[in-house]
Amino acid sequence: MPGTDRGPDSDTGTNANPVLAGTLIRSEGQAAVLPGAWPGFRGPNRDAISPEPTHLLRAWPPSAPREVWGIDVGEGYAGAAVLNGRVYLMDYDRDKKQDALRCLSLADGREIWRYAYAVSVKRNHGMSRTVPAVTGKFVVAMGPKCHVVCLDPVSGQLLWGLDLVRQYGATVRPWYAGQCPLIDQGAVVLAPGGKDALLLAVDGQTGKVHWKRWVVRPLLKLEPEVFGATQHTPVLYDQHLYGVRADGKFVCLTLEGKPVWTSDSGQAFGLGSFILADGVLLAMNDSGLLRLLEATPDKYHLLAQAQVLKGRESWAPLAIAGGRLLARDLTRLVCLEVGER
Numbered sequence: 001m002p003g004t005d006r007g008p009d010s011d012t013g014t015n016a017n018p019v020l021a022g023t024l025i026r027s028e029g030q031a032a033v034l035p036g037a038w039p040g041f042r043g044p045n046r047d048a049i050s051p052e053p054t055h056l057l058r059a060w061p062p063s064a065p066r067e068v069w070g071i072d073v074g075e076g077y078a079g080a081a082v083l084n085g086r087v088y089l090m091d092y093d094r095d096k097k098q099d100a101l102r103c104l105s106l107a108d109g110r111e112i113w114r115y116a117y118a119v120s121v122k123r124n125h126g127m128s129r130t131v132p133a134v135t136g137k138f139v140v141a142m143g144p145k146c147h148v149v150c151l152d153p154v155s156g157q158l159l160w161g162l163d164l165v166r167q168y169g170a171t172v173r174p175w176y177a178g179q180c181p182l183i184d185q186g187a188v189v190l191a192p193g194g195k196d197a198l199l200l201a202v203d204g205q206t207g208k209v210h211w212k213r214w215v216v217r218p219l220l221k222l223e224p225e226v227f228g229a230t231q232h233t234p235v236l237y238d239q240h241l242y243g244v245r246a247d248g249k250f251v252c253l254t255l256e257g258k259p260v261w262t263s264d265s266g267q268a269f270g271l272g273s274f275i276l277a278d279g280v281l282l283a284m285n286d287s288g289l290l291r292l293l294e295a296t297p298d299k300y301h302l303l304a305q306a307q308v309l310k311g312r313e314s315w316a317p318l319a320i321a322g323g324r325l326l327a328r329d330l331t332r333l334v335c336l337e338v339g340e341r
Helices: 164-168
Strands: 003-006 023-026 066-072 081-083 086-093 098-105 111-118 139-142 147-151 158-163 182-184 187-190 199-203 209-213 235-237 240-244 250-254 259-262 274-277 280-284 289-294 302-307 319-321 324-328 332-337
Touching: 081 319, 086 111, 086 139, 098 139, 098 147, 111 147, 147 187, 158 164, 235 274, 240 274, 274 319
Parallel strands: none
Antiparallel strands: 003 023, 023 111, 066 332, 081 086, 086 098, 098 111, 139 147, 147 158, 182 187, 187 199, 199 209, 235 240, 240 250, 250 259, 274 280, 280 289, 289 302, 319 324, 324 332
């Protein structure tokens, strides 16, 4: 049955971190009994490539890919993470003025639980734009104003929370936080970028600080980029780079940056996300048009395309697990069947 729990410090009235005064709301959704995982930003290996053996459809009939479910979400570009049949999404409830880390069923999109805390956020190119990171022991996410929440991935119980602005001197940019937490060997890596810590690693289950860094070692050297991607990082596959150039064309490059091919005239991709699975690229454009491309340096080969979202600014990072693709535009999240049955 649905229920509500308060955070462990919610009754003290003295805690300056709103995360710790949040509320856990349980609902009737159930985890799906489905394979596959996409446990954080750019997938299991952070390279935007799915290592799963699931075979994807190479052609879509007029009605495909089938929408398994879809839900309305708060304005933003936050992508989903998937593990053990659950979908995790950092959302913003504009009416209640709350950040909300939501856990949904991969089967039908019904909410299993949400952990929400009060934060006032004004619209500036959306509100939420980060991807949670999840393991079997915890799920961690960052809100638009640099609040970090870490919960039990099954029950949603609060493990710990941070306010990177108050505790580490982070600065909230006008377009809000776009940083996605990383998990490395049980530690959560964050980048406050403030006077008290440039980089930070904390224990995933306790929040205890492992290390902090104030400066970047001078071995770090930045080189001018030759790709020119505006929003999403190119995919490295079979000794070639695939991605969207600043002019909106999808391109294939050699490792030296030499163009091998570009998408056909009139086929712009804009600022949409793209990932690779089973040797094919799934690429979204600005207005919800999903394209399926052969990941080969031979030529630009469009296998299929379909209008899967009807809104605007479908810029959020894609996620795929068990042959199901999670995609969103500014206000809607959908789950699509792209794998062979």
